[in-house]
Amino acid sequence: xxxxxxxxxxxxxxxxxxxxxxxxxxxxxxxxxxxxxxxxxxxxxxxxxxxxxxxxxxxxxxxxxxxxxxxxxxxxxxxxxxxxxxxxxxxxxxxxxxxxxxxxxxxxxxxxxxxxxxxxxxxxxxxxxxxxxxxxxxxxxxxxxxxxxxxxxxxxxxxxxxxxxxxxxxxxxxxxxxxxxxxxxxxxxxxxxxxxxxxxxxxxxxxxxxxxxxxxxxxxxxxxxxxxxxxxxxxxxxxxxxxxxxxxxxxxxxxxxxxxxxxxxxxxxxxxxxxxxxxxxxxxxxxxxxxxxxxxxxxxxxxxxxxxxxxxxxxxxxxxxxxxxxxxxxxxxxxxxxxxxxxxxxxxxxxxxxxxxxxxxxxxxxxxxxxxxxxxxxxxxxxxxxxxxxxxxxxxxxxxxxxxxxxxxxxxxxxxxxxxxx
Amino acid sequence: xxxxxxxxxxxxxxxxxxxxxxxxxxxxxxxxxxxxxxxxxxxxxxxxxxxxxxxxxxxxxxxxxxxxxxxxxxxxxxxxxxxxxxxxxxxxxxxxxxxxxxxxxxxxxxxxxxxxxxxxxxxxxxxxxxxxxxxxxxxxxxxxxxxxxxxxxxxxxxxxxxxxxxxxxxxxxxxxxxxxxxxxxxxxxxxxxxxxxxxxxxxxxxxxxxxxxxxxxxxxxxxxxxxxxxxxxxxxxxxxxxxxxxxxxxxxxxxxxxxxxxxxxxxxxxxxxxxxxxxxxxxxxxxxxxxxxxxxxxxxxxxxxxxxxxxxxxxxxxxxxxxxxxxxxxxxxxxxxxxxxxxxxxxxxxxxxxxxxxxxxxxxxxxxxxxxxxxxxxxxxxxxxxxxxxxxxxxxxxxxxxxxxxxxxxxxxxxxxxxxxxxxxxxxxxxxxxxxxxxxxxxxxxxxxxxxxxxxxxxxxxxxxxxxxxxxxxxxxxxxxxxxxxxxxxxxxxxxxxxxxxxxxxxxxxxxxxxxxxxxxxxxxxxxxxxxx
Numbered sequence: 017x018x019x020x021x022x023x024x025x026x027x028x029x030x031x032x033x034x035x036x037x038x039x040x041x042x043x044x045x046x047x048x049x050x051x052x053x054x055x056x057x058x059x060x061x062x063x064x065x066x067x068x069x070x071x072x073x074x075x076x077x078x079x080x081x082x083x084x085x086x087x088x089x090x091x092x093x094x095x096x097x098x099x100x101x102x103x104x105x106x107x108x109x110x111x112x113x114x115x116x117x118x119x120x121x122x123x124x125x126x127x128x129x130x131x132x133x134x135x136x137x138x139x140x141x142x143x144x145x146x147x148x149x150x151x152x153x154x155x156x157x158x159x160x161x162x163x164x165x166x167x168x169x170x171x172x173x174x175x176x177x178x179x180x181x182x183x184x185x186x187x188x189x190x191x192x193x194x195x196x197x198x199x200x201x202x203x204x205x206x207x208x209x210x211x212x213x214x215x216x217x218x219x220x221x222x223x224x225x226x227x228x229x230x231x232x233x234x235x236x237x238x239x240x241x242x243x244x245x246x247x248x249x250x251x252x253x254x255x256x257x258x259x260x261x262x263x264x265x266x267x268x269x270x271x272x273x274x275x276x277x278x279x280x281x282x283x284x285x286x287x288x289x290x291x292x293x294x295x296x297x298x299x300x301x302x303x304x305x306x307x308x309x310x311x312x313x314x315x316x317x318x319x320x321x322x323x324x325x326x327x328x329x330x331x332x333x334x335x336x337x338x339x340x341x342x343x344x345x346x347x348x349x350x351x352x353x354x355x356x357x358x359x360x361x362x363x364x365x366x367x368x369x370x371x372x373x374x375x376x377x378x379x380x381x382x383x384x385x386x387x388x389x390x391x392x393x394x395x396x397x398x399x400x401x402x403x404x405x406x407x408x409x410x411x412x413x414x415x416x417x418x419x420x421x422x423x424x425x426x427x428x429x430x431x432x433x434x435x436x437x438x
Numbered sequence: 439x440x441x442x443x444x445x446x447x448x449x450x451x452x453x454x455x456x457x458x459x460x461x462x463x464x465x466x467x468x469x470x471x472x473x474x475x476x477x478x479x480x481x482x483x484x485x486x487x488x489x490x491x492x493x494x495x496x497x498x499x500x501x502x503x504x505x506x507x508x509x510x511x512x513x514x515x516x517x518x519x520x521x522x523x524x525x526x527x528x529x530x531x532x533x534x535x536x537x538x539x540x541x542x543x544x545x546x547x548x549x550x551x552x553x554x555x556x557x558x559x560x561x562x563x564x565x566x567x568x569x570x571x572x573x574x575x576x577x578x579x580x581x582x583x584x585x586x587x588x589x590x591x592x593x594x595x596x597x598x599x600x601x602x603x604x605x606x607x608x609x610x611x612x613x614x615x616x617x618x619x620x621x622x623x624x625x626x627x628x629x630x631x632x633x634x635x636x637x638x639x640x641x642x643x644x645x646x647x648x649x650x651x652x653x654x655x656x657x658x659x660x661x662x663x664x665x666x667x668x669x670x671x672x673x674x675x676x677x678x679x680x681x682x683x684x685x686x687x688x689x690x691x692x693x694x695x696x697x698x699x700x701x702x703x704x705x706x707x708x709x710x711x712x713x714x715x716x717x718x719x720x721x722x723x724x725x726x727x728x729x730x731x732x733x734x735x736x737x738x739x740x741x742x743x744x745x746x747x748x749x750x751x752x753x754x755x756x757x758x759x760x761x762x763x764x765x766x767x768x769x770x771x772x773x774x775x776x777x778x779x780x781x782x783x784x785x786x787x788x789x790x791x792x793x794x795x796x797x798x799x800x801x802x803x804x805x806x807x808x809x810x811x812x813x814x815x816x817x818x819x820x821x822x823x824x825x826x827x828x829x830x831x832x833x834x835x836x837x838x839x840x841x842x843x844x845x846x847x848x849x850x851x852x853x854x855x856x857x858x859x860x861x862x863x864x865x866x867x868x869x870x871x872x873x874x875x876x877x878x879x880x881x882x883x884x885x886x887x888x889x890x891x892x893x894x895x896x897x898x899x900x901x902x903x904x905x906x907x908x909x910x911x912x913x914x915x916x917x918x919x920x921x922x923x924x925x926x927x928x929x930x931x932x933x934x935x936x937x938x939x940x941x942x943x944x945x946x947x948x949x950x951x952x953x954x955x956x957x958x959x960x961x962x963x964x965x966x967x968x969x970x971x
Binding site: 056057058061062065095178179180181192220221222223225226227228230231232234235237238240241242243244255258259262263265266267268271272273275287290293295296298329330399401402407408409 | 473500501539540541542543545546549574575630631633634637669673676677680683684687788792793794795796797799800805806807809813815817818819820889890891893894895899931934935938939940943
């Protein structure tokens with residue numbers, strides 16, 4: 017305990033010192049400051065580092081075209097180190113000390129929940145780019161990732177379909193925190209509505225950073241041999257995915273027998289894994305790098321070029337993924353909203369965000385809902401290929417409106433589909 | 439190359455063997471958007487041209503079948519393109535090639551179609567593999583094919599497998615006698631899949647039994663019980679193995695500490711970072727092999743063993759020389775100082791290699807596993823790590839008990855002034871012993887790189903476990919560390935199977951606290967005159 021606090025203090029001091037220097041060098045009034053709040057170390061760094069790069073790339077892109085309202089954007093990057101309370105501290109620092117106009121950040125729902133009070137108190141603006149469990153609608157947040165009905169529900173429906181393998185039994189496997197717990201609650205209710213008995217659902221959780229998946233894999237094997245066709249729904253987050261998929265491959269669980277569909281595993285997370293034994297396992301997202309359209313070609317090319325320019329590790333193999341796309345959409349929509357509002361004032365920008373649309377790398381023109389702060393997004397289900405990319409096997413005909421309040425959680429019918437204003 | 443025999447077999451089956459090329463009209467539906475039509479196309483293709491279908495289906499399963507306009511092509515190595523129908527190379531390659539993606543359902547059909555085709559191969563090994571694969575996905579439509587295969591198959595082991603598949607396929611027969619025979623045959627299997635097939639036979643659907651014949655039902659019950667017995671046995675065996683594997687990892691993580699803390703009494707908070715140094719050496723060797731020796735990439739791990747040992751030992755020696763030796767006999771200061779070193783090392787790693795985890799791939803000889811029983815597969819990486827930890831343990835025991843350095847180390851820890859009096863260079867022995875402990879931690883790190891994530895903070899996750907093992911085993915005891923590691927491993931794994939990973943972790947920690955309170959000296963206490971000193 018003492019040790020952790022000590023480290024926290026040390027890193028806080030270090031970062032503060034770095035920022036002190038930074039603000040001296042800044043061009044002061046002429047720039048618009050943009051906060052980047054993503055873990056660059058710790059268990060979530062595997063996923064979040066790429067989002068930081070995406071924000072920086074998009075800022076660079078916007079600046080090279082003249083910035084926003086004639087002013088350049090200036091990124092302020094902080095590292096909350098996969099430490100949830102530190103997220104709140106850093107958010108406060110960004111809003112009250114650096115006075116950023118907007119923050120792009122967070123991956124895990126627990127980190128989002130920890131910064132929420134800060135954004136509400138200081139009336140900040142957060143763009144949250146990751147799929148999540150819903151059950152939340154905040155005035156100060158725009159959710160550019162998927163709500164459960166834009167990712168989890170279609171994925172399970174697919175597993176139950178003929179092409180998906182007609183699964184009748186489900187293992188709900190996740191990291192132990194709010195997103196997997198809530199998603200699994202929704203999925204359990206959904207499965208029940210489809211006639212799946214409780215005995216045919218197994219729920220398992222592991223701590224953050226868990227690295228020994230032998231027991232879980234053995235349990236899955238056993239569960240899948242106890243009767244009907246089984247599928248695994250994984251909400252494992254962060255670097256635990258690497259040992260999980262390694263173990264899965266070594267244990268010889270083939271996608272044709274027990275398919276695993278993941279909600280937090282994309283091209284980036286699979287970079288550290290040998291994907292040959294994983295061919296056919298699935299992921300459900302609103303974007304895949306392998307989508308073929310001119311918008312995506314531009315996006316992936318731009319990111320590759322950025323990775324090479326920034327000398328990122330393994331830049332030649334840099335990949336793009338769904339949360340990166342969501343980040344990219346988010347920052348461009350924010351830019352459009354600022355231009356519409358002719359101001360970076362948070363309330364004015366929030367009002368101007370409603371109905372914004374953007375031609376996204378997913379190949380669709382994505383719209384920000386007029387009311388509920390979520391995007392209308394298309395849903396894709398992809399199977400892992402031997403090269404670590406995804407082959408889209410199912411998709412919705414067009415963008416789907418988000419339902420942040422899942423109808424599968426009792427009591428949500430009365431919820432308003434609109435955040436309370438200030 | 440197909441030999442006469444397989445050709446003959448296929449000709450005997452009444453399928454034309456004069457066909458040199460496939461009718462393109464048969465190939466086109468493979469690229470259909472609808473899975474049902476694709477599956478029908480696979481069946482039609484196998485029916486019409488079994489010989490030629492195999493390479494095409496193989497290409498499809500390997501994601502290298504593609505569509506160029508209306509022509510189905512096979513993508514070869516180095517960007518070459520072949521016409522799927524005639525197998526002739528197309529030069530120049532046609533434009534607008536789009537790979538035919540497949541989903542799991544089609545993949546399953548492909549696998550069983552390919553396995554079925556290979557059942558007639560001339561090579562025994564290929565047929566054996568195919569017979570195994572056929573068993574994984576049997577349906578009634580395969581009966582005629584299995585009959586044909588059984589008619590020509592001579593090898594008894596392969597015949598056994600085919601019989602099993604045949605029995606599975608005939609479960610849906612309309613003749614109760616056939617079903618009964620099938621159910622009885624299946625009782626010999628120890629494959630969980632078979633139980634899955636038999637279970638519905640003993641279940642009711644509404645008011646009526648799914649299986650109308652009571653004799654078949656009873657036989658199914660008996661067969662399920664005998665399968666379940668075998669499965670339960672394999673389950674426990676599997677659990678014991680995962681426990682052993684976790685134990686070996688704990689042991690590798692803790693062995694180094696057993697020397698530095700257990701034998702020398704230095705509370706080394708930077709122990710986890712020594713593991714990290716070892717793990718990063720594995721990564722560094724992988725990078726070196728990738729750029730300079732890509733042909734021998736699979737063997738980078740062997741090179742990483744000495745490099746991991748030496749680099750961690752070097753860090754350890756420097757730590758001892760520069761900091762720790764000034765602090766002997768002052769445990770509190772040592773603790774703080776080594777903690778500082780731990781933070782320092784983490785930051786160095788972050789600066790040198792980045793804050794993100796680095797990717798360390800398993801060499802191909804560590805991928806996969808051996809299937810002891812149909813539901814018990816031991817992954818190679820785990821087996822190798824268990825073996826490796828035993829090797830390290832033996833080496834360490836030998837150094838401590840058989841070498842001159844080991845004798846000195848034991849002498850110094852037992853009675854430092856007396857050892858000094860008889861001419862043992864105590865200072866140098868301390869340095870070497872600490873280096874040895876650090877080097878062994880480095881070896882542990884190399885092993886960990888194969889199963890866990892390699893990043894600057896990785897050591898943090900192991901420091902608690904390592905101290906737990908050493909304290910539980912009894913400070914100063916190698917044997918204690920071994921028993922504690924294995925015991926903890928097996929205990930945790932059995933508990934995890936029962937309560938889940940989150941609760942298991944809590945329970946283990948609570949039990950250790952209780953145990954240490956009741957028995958602070960650990961499992962094995964040192965006895966003798968020097969205990970108190």
